[in-house]
Amino acid sequence: MVLPFYVTAFWLQTGLFTMAAAIGAVGLNVLSGTTGQLSLGHAFFLAFGAYGYVWFAGDSGRVGVGHLSGLGLPPLVALVSAVLLTGLVGGLFSPVSGRLRGMYLGVATLALVFIGHHVMLNAKSITGGFDGRSVTPMDIGGFSFTDGDPDGLEILGIPFGRLERLWYFALVLVVVACVTARNLLRGRPGRALGAVRDSEIAAAVMGVPVARYRSAAFVVSSMYAGLAGALIAMIFNRVVPDYFGLLLSIDYLAMIVIGGLGSVTGAVVGAVFVTMLPQILSKYADSLPLVVAPGSPDAGVGPGEAARYLYGAAIVLVLLFAPGGLVGLLRGRPGGDPGGRPLRLGRTKGSIRTGSKEQPQ
Template sequence: MSDRTRIPKGVTALLAALLLCAPPFYLDAFWLRVGLFAMAAAIGAVGLGLLAGTAGQLSLGHAFFLAVGAYGYTWLAGDPGPALPPALAALLAVLLAGAAGGLFSPVAGRVRGIYLGVATLALVFLGHHVLLTADSVTGGFNGRSVPPLTLGGFSFGGDGSELLVLGVPFGAEERLWYLGLVLLAGTWWTARGILRGHPGRALTALRDSETAASVLGVDVARYRSAAFVVSSMYAGLAGVLLALAFRRVVPDYFGLTLSVDYLAMIVIGGLGSVAGATAGAVFVTALPLLMTRYADQLPLVAAPGTTDGGVGPTEAARYLYGAAIVLVLLYAPDGLHGLARRARARIRARPWPAARTRSPKSPPTDPTSATAARAKEPTP
């Protein structure tokens, strides 16, 4: 594809933004909830991608930091709790998740590989035990209701005054949709800035060879600890958005299965890629929800609440993206992002028909007149 026919990146981004702003006007609450859960998962997956894909640190404790963000906001903005302004509570919850990552960062700075994975696995079990036993803060087994987010007097919970936009009533899902878009856009911007700047190059060098990185002047322990803190803050932000979308947080959601889901997201999407982590998050999050909705139309899948001997939609979805992980590892180690990149390269390399443009050319000459002209030339 020639440079003239290639669409500028700014125009592409503007078209994508306009397209993502349209769903609240056309889709029902189910599809908006699917999008909200996918956006929250994408924010957390980008953070884990920075840690595991760019810095090369295996973490199985991502669910712990998601829980810190979700329960931190719920307690700070709720009653019992300090009952802080919800916007301030959300910011403090993200910082609280970063502080939790900072407390664990000395371990992350000295341990790597499978040992770091086992150490972070302990965080999940410890956090789940605290969530079940600290009833005054977490509500115990039954969890707690999540206070709606208000910003400048505007409520994102949909429980305030009626809001009509172009004749469409905007409830909680519609309002949270745009909040999720803003948070996801901020996540993209900051994460891509980290990857393209000096910290991203240092983390990549650290992943490839710690010895070579230290020779080049990279403080290995400091950068590994910083990567863990930044990843924890992204997870805390994802936890806040998840809590707002669910409207109730329960301890059983933040278990080991959630951490494995996030690892599946970044592997399927492509390690070290912001776009790949987002694509993997959409795939892993939306698949079980869609299979639950259309379970009665799918073969070998039992509808929720029935006992007809089929596989439940959640289990069937896990089988499918488990198979997707195997296929990615075998045939596309760089994930969906790598497949998309190679597809774009093939499209650009395809020969396109030349544009039919007129170029100034000399008028055709008559062969007989050319011969006569040569005959009149004097001979030396």
């Protein structure tokens, strides 16, 4: 709550990207961590949320030699509409997710990223093509989240511009998203999703409609991604297709693995780690060995590449020594999930689980 009064614009923007990533990571953790469905297409739903908000809130008109379309809805209505539209798209894909498992589902979702990138480049009236499209700033009841407020807003002598205003808006969205996900996972739906992850056969025997819950998990995850994508668009102030690529999907998978699968807190911790690490390396590149600033002619590793090496190594270490992720280490349970239960990966050494019993192999 007090950070906007003390930190610079660089850290405010980094924190905003971290909060957007936390929302998207929580949604992916519901799908992959809790339900056990591998998704490599999270970037597609992030893009859908971002461009959905831009299209719903933007106005139609000519730009250069092209023509951009938009509905001109109030920004808050556009945000809600973008989230609902992304959930609808996730629901349309859910029959595919209901029929595929494991790596096959991952490959199917991976195809969404490439299809989405092609559409973003060619649907120029909506996306602006390769050059992207500017974003309509959020506006709630006449209170605009921009730097150009004619009245000016100062609190305790600190001018509150676009980043400061977006900070508190994003903070509210993160809290609502995390509380909603926590209540979902702690209730009956969360127990059903966990049962589907552990054993679909056992879950079906217990009366859990497996297909329905797998589809619901995809819809919820897509809506979270849509909200995160719309927030990213507001932070960037311009969206371009190249940002929503395969590497972004891999970043989100890294977030939930490093933070802790199946944990809302773990998703947030992983988002902080993966999002802030390249920013910190870029900020202090001159002081770090083997790391060079972006665009520098000196030999070395750029901040982005160095960050991927580091959190790639972190994934390996987490999988080997701390299956509960960083949040498990923080809570003193490196070998279990954040709820204190041992991780159940479907098959244990020397036995096969069927229902609640273990049979010798």
